[in-house]
Amino acid sequence: LPALALNDLSDEDFTQLYGVWTSHTPQDASELLDGYAGSWWVVGGWAAQAFSGVTRPHEDVDIAIRRGDLGAFREHLAGRAHIWRNDGGTLSPIMADDPDDKFPQDFLQMWLRRNAASPWEYDVICDPAEPGQWVNRRLLSMTMPLESATWLDDRGIRYINPEILLLFKARQAFPRDEADFSAVVPMLDEDQRAWLRDTLAKVHPGHAWLERL
Secondary structure, three states: OOOEEOOOOOHHHHHHHHOOEOOOOHHHHHHHOOOOOOOEEEEOHHHHHHHHOOOOOOOOEEEEEEHHHHHHHHHHHOOOOEEEEEEOOEEEEOOOOOOHHHOOOOOEEEEEEOOOOOOEEEEEEEEOOOOOEEEOOOOOOOEEEHHHHEEEOOOOOEEEOHHHHHHHHOOOOOHHHHHHHHHHHHHOOHHHHHHHHHHHHHHOOOOHHHHHO
């Protein structure tokens, strides 16, 4: 199948060609991944909401897995969801017989849906870290234990730490990212603020958020 370029499509064109996104929750993701042998954690807007308690609409649920767990992830979803690779705005299906080593080791983004007649459901990022670790894919020299980079809610759902979340949201800073920044920053402790301030200055020097930290 040819790759499908998405960069220049309007929302309306995307919906007409590929269908809509459906709004799930982290609990839905937890149920989908029940029994999955690898590590996974929630990123994106739902992670901001879980930490801050400030609600807003969400188009999807963003989750992350380890790149090394891709095989286990695909095996777990077999018969449950179709997996598509999103490569810088180019969308193509990951077929059942595609070997894991066909895909890049450093970064891989995937979209999930049940079938062609169903809406898109989950946006999945593959983290290139070693087992039990988290790595900053925009500053690869920065690694830490996964348990230090994430936190668990009272249901056992794992989320990326809020200061790390805001670092990744800073790149594009869409209105929803600005809303999450405003909701999360007042609740950060001094260590979290210092980490975000120092790391943001390295990754995005001169970013407007630095003056608000």
